[in-house]
Amino acid sequence: MATALETVEAYTGHEYKYGFYTDIETDTAPPGLDEDIVRFISAKKNEPEWLTEWRLQALRRFRDMEQPEWQKPEVGEIDLQAISYYSAPTQKEAPKSLDDIDPEIRRTYEKLGIPIEEQKMLAGVAVDYVFDSVSVATTFKAKLKELGIIFCSMSEAVHDHPELVRKYLGSVVPQGDNYFAALNSAVFSDGSFVYVPKGVRCPMELSTYFRINAAGTGQFERTLIIADEGSYVSYLEGCTAPQRDEHQLHAAVVELIALDDAEIKYSTVQNWYPGDHEGKGGVYNFVTKRGLCRGKRSKISWTQVETGSAITWKYPSCVLQGDDSIGEFYSVAVTNHKQQADTGTKMIHIGKNTRSRIVSKGISAGRADQTYRGLVRVLKGAEGARNYTQCDSMLIGDKCGAHTVPYIEVKNPSAKVEHEATTSKISDDQLFYCRARGISEEDAVALVVNGFCREVMDELPMEFAVEARKLLAISLEGSVG
Amino acid sequence: MTTTAIRRLEPASGYALLFDRLKGGLAGSGAARASSFKRFAELGFPTTRTEAWKYTNLKPLAEVAPSAPVPAEVSLADLDGYLLTGDVRRLVFVNGHLAPDLSDIARLPSGLRVKTLLECVEAEASLLADVDADRALTALNAAFAQGGAVIEVEAGVTIDPVIQLIFVDAGDDAAMLTNVRNRVSLAAGARLRMAETHLVLGTGSITNVVNHFNVADEAELLSDKVQIGTKASRAFGQSVIQVGKNAKFGQTTIGVGGALVRNESLAKLEGPHGDLDLNGTYVPEGGEQVDTVIRVEHLAPNCESNQFYKGVLLSGGHGVFAGKIFVDQVAQKTNAYQQNDNLMLSRDAEIDTKPELEIYADDVKCSHGATVGELDETGLFYLRSRGIDRQTAEAILTFAFAGEVVERLHHEDSQHQARRALLGRLRGGDKLMELV
Numbered sequence: 039m040a041t042a043l044e045t046v047e048a049y050t051g052h053e054y055k056y057g058f059y060t061d062i063e064t065d066t067a068p069p070g071l072d073e074d075i076v077r078f079i080s081a082k083k084n085e086p087e088w089l090t091e092w093r094l095q096a097l098r099r100f101r102d103m104e105q106p107e108w109q110k111p112e113v114g115e116i117d118l119q120a121i122s123y124y125s126a127p128t129q130k131e132a133p134k135s136l137d138d139i140d141p142e143i144r145r146t147y148e149k150l151g152i153p154i155e156e157q158k159m160l161a162g163v164a165v166d167y168v169f170d171s172v173s174v175a176t177t178f179k180a181k182l183k184e185l186g187i188i189f190c191s192m193s194e195a196v197h198d199h200p201e202l203v204r205k206y207l208g209s210v211v212p213q214g215d216n217y218f219a220a221l222n223s224a225v226f227s228d229g230s231f232v233y234v235p236k237g238v239r240c241p242m243e244l245s246t247y248f249r250i251n252a253a254g255t256g257q258f259e260r261t262l263i264i265a266d267e268g269s270y271v272s273y274l275e276g277c278t279a280p281q282r283d284e285h286q287l288h289a290a291v292v293e294l295i296a297l298d299d300a301e302i303k304y305s306t307v308q309n310w311y312p313g314d315h316e317g318k319g320g321v322y323n324f325v326t327k328r329g330l331c332r333g334k335r336s337k338i339s340w341t342q343v344e345t346g347s348a349i350t351w352k353y354p355s356c357v358l359q360g361d362d363s364i365g366e367f368y369s370v371a372v373t374n375h376k377q378q379a380d381t382g383t384k385m386i387h388i389g390k391n392t393r394s395r396i397v398s399k400g401i402s403a404g405r406a407d408q409t410y411r412g413l414v415r416v417l418k419g420a421e422g423a424r425n426y427t428q429c430d431s432m433l434i435g436d437k438c439g440a441h442t443v444p445y446i447e448v449k450n451p452s453a454k455v456e457h458e459a460t461t462s463k464i465s466d467d468q469l470f471y472c473r474a475r476g477i478s479e480e481d482a483v484a485l486v487v488n489g490f491c492r493e494v495m496d497e498l499p500m501e502f503a504v505e506a507r508k509l510l511a512i513s514l515e516g517s518v519g
Numbered sequence: 520m521t522t523t524a525i526r527r528l529e530p531a532s533g534y535a536l537l538f539d540r541l542k543g544g545l546a547g548s549g550a551a552r553a554s555s556f557k558r559f560a561e562l563g564f565p566t567t568r569t570e571a572w573k574y575t576n577l578k579p580l581a582e583v584a585p586s587a588p589v590p591a592e593v594s595l596a597d598l599d600g601y602l603l604t605g606d607v608r609r610l611v612f613v614n615g616h617l618a619p620d621l622s623d624i625a626r627l628p629s630g631l632r633v634k635t636l637l638e639c640v641e642a643e644a645s646l647l648a649d650v651d652a653d654r655a656l657t658a659l660n661a662a663f664a665q666g667g668a669v670i671e672v673e674a675g676v677t678i679d680p681v682i683q684l685i686f687v688d689a690g691d692d693a694a695m696l697t698n699v700r701n702r703v704s705l706a707a708g709a710r711l712r713m714a715e716t717h718l719v720l721g722t723g724s725i726t727n728v729v730n731h732f733n734v735a736d737e738a739e740l741l742s743d744k745v746q747i748g749t750k751a752s753r754a755f756g757q758s759v760i761q762v763g764k765n766a767k768f769g770q771t772t773i774g775v776g777g778a779l780v781r782n783e784s785l786a787k788l789e790g791p792h793g794d795l796d797l798n799g800t801y802v803p804e805g806g807e808q809v810d811t812v813i814r815v816e817h818l819a820p821n822c823e824s825n826q827f828y829k830g831v832l833l834s835g836g837h838g839v840f841a842g843k844i845f846v847d848q849v850a851q852k853t854n855a856y857q858q859n860d861n862l863m864l865s866r867d868a869e870i871d872t873k874p875e876l877e878i879y880a881d882d883v884k885c886s887h888g889a890t891v892g893e894l895d896e897t898g899l900f901y902l903r904s905r906g907i908d909r910q911t912a913e914a915i916l917t918f919a920f921a922g923e924v925v926e927r928l929h930h931e932d933s934q935h936q937a938r939r940a941l942l943g944r945l946r947g948g949d950k951l952m953e954l955v
Contacts, residue, residue, distance in 0.1 A: 108570065416891075418866070433881035436848065442876040448891045451832075451863035455891040457874065463881040 067124035073097060076224050079124045083193050083228075086200060096213035096223030103217045110409040110441060111349045111378035113322070116287060123225040123258070182240075187271075188233040189244055192260050195231035202233055206264055210293040210330045210357070218289040219326040226260035226291065234269040234300075243499050245274035259290035265300035267333065272303040274502055286311075288347075290325045298333030298360065305498055306354075307506050309346040315404075317376030320348025327354035331363035334389075339366040341497045343506040344379060345513040353411065355384035358392035358420075365394040368494040370506075372487075372513040373406030373438070382412035382429075382443075387420035387453070396427040399491045403434035403514055409441040416453040423453040431461040432490055434483065434514065484511035527563035528577055533584030535560065537696070538662060541587055546665060547640040547647060555647065555661035562655040574839045574871045575781065575810055580753065585696035585725060588614035591689040593720065595621055598685060600939070601716050601745070603932045608633065609683040614690065614724075615666035615697040621685075630676030630709070636667040636700055646702060650731055650759040651785065657757055660729045663698040670713070672738075674706035681930060682713040686726070693723035693751040702731045705738035707763075714743040714933055723751030723778070730756070736763040736790055742770040743933040747940060748777025750805070757783045764790025764819070771927045772799035773937040774809060775944055781810035788815070788822040788850075795824040800924040802944050803836030803868075813842040817850035817880075824854075829924050830861040831917055832868035833944065843875040844885055851880050857887035862894065862920050864913070910947035917945055 067078055076097050080090040105115065182189050188199060195203050213223040234240055265271050288310065294302050304327075313320025323346075329338035340354040350373075356365025367383035385394035394414065402408040410429045431440035442459045464486055472482035487510055488495070498506055538556045545552050564581040565572040593613045595602070598621065602609070610633065611621035617635050624633050640646050646669065647661045668684050688697055705711055717726065734740045748754055754777050762768050774780055780803075786795050801809035815824045830838040844855045861870045874887040894916050902912035918941060925937045938955035942948035 431876075431878070433878070433883075436851070436881045437879075438881065439877070439879040441878060442874075442887070444874060444889070446872045446889055446891060447869070448861075448863060448871075449867075449869045451866055451868065451893045453863070453891060454893075455889075457887075457889040459874070459876060459887050461876055461878050461883060461885040463883070 067122050069122045070119050071121070071123060071225065075123050079225055079227065082124060083196070085196055088204065089196060092208070092213070093224050096220050099214035100217070100220035100224055103214070103220055106217055109351055110380045110407065111351065113349060116322070118221070121287060124227060185238050185241070186235040187238060187240055188231065190231055192226070192229045192231050192262065195262075199231070199233065202264065203231070203262070206262055206293065206295055208293075210295060210328045211291050211326050216326060218324045219291050222258045222260060222289050222291045222326070226258045229259040229261040229290070230263075231261075232263040232271060232273065234265045234271045236266045237268040239269065240271040243272045243274050245276065257288050257290070261290070261292040263293070263302055263304070264295045265297065265302050265336075267297045268299040270301045272305070272499060274305050274499060276307045276309070276502070276505070286321045288321055288323050288325065292325070292327040292354075294329035294338055296329065296331050296333060296336035296338050296363075299335045300333060301337040301339075302329060303339045304329070304341070304354070305502055306342040306344075307502050307509065308342065308344045308350070309509055312346050312375065312377050313348040315375045317348055320377070321346065323347035323350045323352065325352040327352060328357065329355065329365070330357045331360050331365060331389075331392075333363070334360040335362045336360050337364040337366070339368070339497070340383065341368040341494065342370070342381075343494070343498070343502075343509065344369070344371040344381060345509045347379075348377060350379040350381055353382050353384055355386070356394060357386045357388065358394065359388045361389040362391045363389055364392070367394075367396045367398070368497040369398045370401070370491045370494045370510070371399070371408060372401045372510060373403070373408045374513055375404040375406060377406045378408070380409040380411055382410045384413040385415070385425060387414075387416040387423040387425070389420060391422040392420055393424045394426075396425070396429070397493055398429035399494055400429070400431040400440055401434065401487055401490070401514070402431065402438040402440045405437045407439040407441070409443060410459075411443045413445040413447070414455055414457070416448045416450050416455065418449045420450050421452050423450060425453070425455045427457040429459045430490070431459070432487070433461065433463050480511075483514055487514060525568045526566055528566050528581040529563055530560060531582050531584060534659075537585050537587060541663065545663070546637050548644055551644060551647060552662050555649070555658050558649070559655050559658035559662055562653070562658060564655055571812060571841065574837075575779070575808065580725070580779075583694050583725070586692055586694045588616065588695055588697045589690060589692075590614065590616065591721075593618065593621065593687050593689050597720060598687070598718070601685065601718060601747075601936060603681055603683045603714055603930055605932075606680040607683050608680050609685060610635070610668050611685040611687065612666045612699065613687045614695065615699055617666065628678055628680065630673040631678050631711075632669075632671040633682065634669045636669055637665055639669045647700065650729065651757065654757065656727055656755050657729055660698045660700055660727050663696070664700040664729070666697065667700040667702075669701070670703045670711070672705045672709035672711050674735075675708040677710040678712075682711065683716060684713065685716045685718065686728070687718045687720055688724035688726055688752070689720040690724070691722045693725075695724045697724055697726050699726070699728045700730075701728070702733070703740065704733040705735055705740050707735045708737040709735070710739045712741045712929055714745070714930055717744075717746040717754060719747065719749045719752040719776070721749075723749045723753070726752070726754040728754070728756040730758040732758060732760045732768060734760070734762050734766045734768050737765045738763065739767040740769070741929045743928045743930050744770060744772040745933060745936050745940070746772070746774040746777070746780065748775070748780060750776070750778060750807075752777045753779045755781050758785070760784060760786040760795070762786065762788050762790070762793040762795055765792045766790065767794040767796070769796035769929070770798070771924065771929075773925065773928065773940065774799070774801050775940040777807060777809070779808050781812065783812040784814070786813070786815045786824070788817050788824065789819055791819045791821045793819065793822040795822070797825070798827045798924050798927045800829045800831070800921045801838055802831040802833060802921070802941060803838055804833035804944065805835040807835070808837040808839065810839040811841070815842075815844050815855065817844070817846045817853045817855060820850055821852045822850065822854075824856070826857040826859075827924065827927070828859045829921055830859070830870060831921055832861060832863045832865065832870050834865035835867055836865070837869045838871070840870075840872040840889075841875070842873075842887070843877060844887070846878040846880050846883055846885065848879040851882045853880060853883040853885065855883070855885045859889045860920075861889075861891045862917060863891060864893065864917065908947075911950050914942070914945040914947040914951055918942060918948070918951060
């Protein structure tokens with residue numbers, strides 16, 4: 039309890055702790071979206087022609103699409119012409135070591151409480167820092183190289199491993215998949231690329247920090263992770279973003295591909311700026327995340343802790359194509375004040391004996407609204423498919439909302455699909471019990487909520503678990519009393 | 520393509536032609552009828568891009584040239600097996616028209632009024648009011664409906680006889696469009712039990728029913744609904760249910776047969792301590808599709824609602840369940856439950872289920888569950904080891920599965936009807952007929 043208490047104190051005053059702004063010289067494209075901008079981005083990144091063409095194709099698909107409106111949160115028309123689609127920290131030449139990195143950027147990460155040096159040593163975590171869409175430092179690269187693991191920025195991968203990028207880019211999330219994915223495909227700036235060769239077990243957790251920095255630049259990350267036969271990789275993604283008054287759009291695409299017997303574990307702690315108490319100024323987090331279990335006995339596991347953003351709208355999904363493949367989705371979403379979240383997953387069972395498990399915990403407080411939206415689809419050939427879904431919602435206060443929208447579509451009789459959902463308020467008895475033992479109301483809430491989410495928290499890698507527990511407590515500050 | 524174009528199916532010209540032909544003979548305000556039809560034409564049929572119709576393709580319906588209901592000869596013998604026995608009053612409508620010879624509403628107890636829509640609509644235009652402004656089929660119903668019952672129970676009266684409404688579609692024209700609208704109103708403290716029976720005796724038809732149940736404070740209305748269709752029949756129904764303070768509404772629906780059957784319920788718990796109970800079972804096979812769409816709105820505190828639906832998907836059958844519980848911010852201390860279990864007995868069956876919660880109050884207990892699976896192998900093994908052949912064993916287990924819903928029908932005769940219809944569907948079910 040002590041740590042949670044300390045943390046709560048450390049974060050008192052409901053101001054967003056990470057809301058600072060680093061002033062570095064940026065090389066920014068003029069606002070607007072057309073073919074010229076797409077060509078500009080592509081040229082700026084010195085991309086091969088096939089990729090430029092690929093982006094333009096995505097742009098054409100995008101133009102035929104309309105902003106979707108089926109979701110629960112009211113988004114309103116986003117003026118995509120007002121956004122600048124490229125912003126890169128200017129670099130004279132590529133950094134060779136951490137010392138070469140712009141000290142401003144270094145200081146930014148220090149303010150985040152995660153100095154790179156410390157990160158480097160901490161339990162063997164290699165960090166691919168992404169700062170305003172361009173990766174500026176990559177650590178542990180040499181060590182990974184020994185094992186044949188490729189872990190670099192997408193821009194580097196395009197140049198160094200074009201055959202892999204060309205083969206897999208868009209193979210899980212096609213250009214025209216949805217409105218925001220099409221936008222991303224046209225203008226994606228950078229992101230991470232991971233390739234784990236056959237039979238290699240990645241010895242460390244790979245992680246990336248994303249930040250949105252320069253004003254008015256949306257961030258369009260593109261992540262591609264390929265686990266070749268029999269390999270294993272665990273990837274961590276954590277987000278914090280500085281304070282802004284206008285809404286910022288974050289429309290990323292993450293593609294995972296697991297071949298025979300491979301396993302990918304993808305964990306996210308998302309803590310973008312949620313806006314002030316009136317919901318003003320927060321980040322729009324509209325992300326398309328999808329994993330393809332292409333090989334037999336492959337496994338993809340998504341774990342997410344979503345506490346930030348004004349609007350979170352994403353469905354990390356698994357396409358279970360290989361026989362005996364496994365998909366998992368563990369999620370904790372916390373919404374407070376006027377935050378809104380519409381999140382969940384899709385499990386598409388194609389192969390025989392495919393299994394999926396969904397555990398979703400939603401906590402809604404203040405005037406927040408939260409929706410679990412999930413799809414479990416069992417196709418005709420998915421003999422022996424198995425799904426278990428559990429989604430629990432907890433309401434704190436009488437002005438928030440919690441909604442559950444599960445879709446279950448089954449076309450195979452041997453499938454076993456179970457779905458359970460409950461909604462309840464935070465237990466008065468449990469709070470009273472804690473209070474009677476001298477625990478403050480806010481700590482008691484944190485304690486109960488952490489217990490409620492435990493099933494998901496246990497799935498997080500250790501480094502994240504600590505941070506995530508603190509985040510839960512901070513996110514719910516001021517929700518009771 | 521614009522959003523409206525992909526969400527709207529243009530009704531074929533046959534609908535307007537039919538309306539032009541019939542409008543002179545429709546009871547009630549001609550202007551109101553015309554405005555309802557205009558509304559229908561403007562709305563058009565929904566497409567699968569409309570969320571509520573995601574799994575249901577109305578294109579064949581939109582393209583049909585509907586024909587007017589015609590008189591048909593139906594005798595009491597044709598209704599054999601579907602007439603409730605005991606203390607019963609009944610109204611029978613054949614192809615949307617009252618059949619006085621088959622009906623029996625003599626000796627009505629005091630406090631109960633049973634009339635037909637046709638008798639009342641001149642005096643009371645609100646009977647055809649739009650109960651759901653955005654639903655094209657409801658507007659279509661308001662334009663055409665002539666048949667149906669208007670039932671009223673006075674305050675504080677408990678009605679002993681069961682009221683049975685029988686709707687028969689007979690003939691060999693599967694494009695015949697019958698529109699029926701019923702209104703059942705219970706004043707404060709009244710009690711009534713009723714049964715709705717929908718029978719398709721000929722080849723098929725298109726039936727479009729709208730029901731309005733108004734259960735005032737402290738009143739109680741229990742309703743059994745049995746729907747028997749054919750391979751070519753299409754049935755659409757919408758029930759709008761209003762439940763007052765301390766009032767109760769219960770309905771159990773058993774449906775067998777029909778190319779496309781869709782039952783929509785919109786229930787509103789408007790007063791505190793209201794109680795709502797909706798149950799049903801569906802057994803589609805051979806290209807049939809059955810939709811169950813429910814929206815339960817908790818608009819007052821301390822109410823309880825239960826939805827209990829079981830589906831048996833036979834070869835070629837397609838089931839759709841979309842149940843939603845909506846809890847308003849004022850509806851504290853709500854208890855709302857929803858269960859949808861599905862048994863899939865064939866490789867070419869399909870089930871799409873969407874149990875949905877939308878909750879804005881914190882002190883509530885809401886849960887929902889949905890399952891899809893096949894018959895339990897151990898159960899089958901147990902029966903087989905006792906010398907029962909596989910087919911019969913499967914029939915026994917399936918019958919038991921659906922039986923949980925059947926026993927919620929309040930009238931014993933309804934239960935018999937339902938059991939017979941279910942067993943008639945199951946392979947090996949004939950051997951169990953003697954049990955019911």
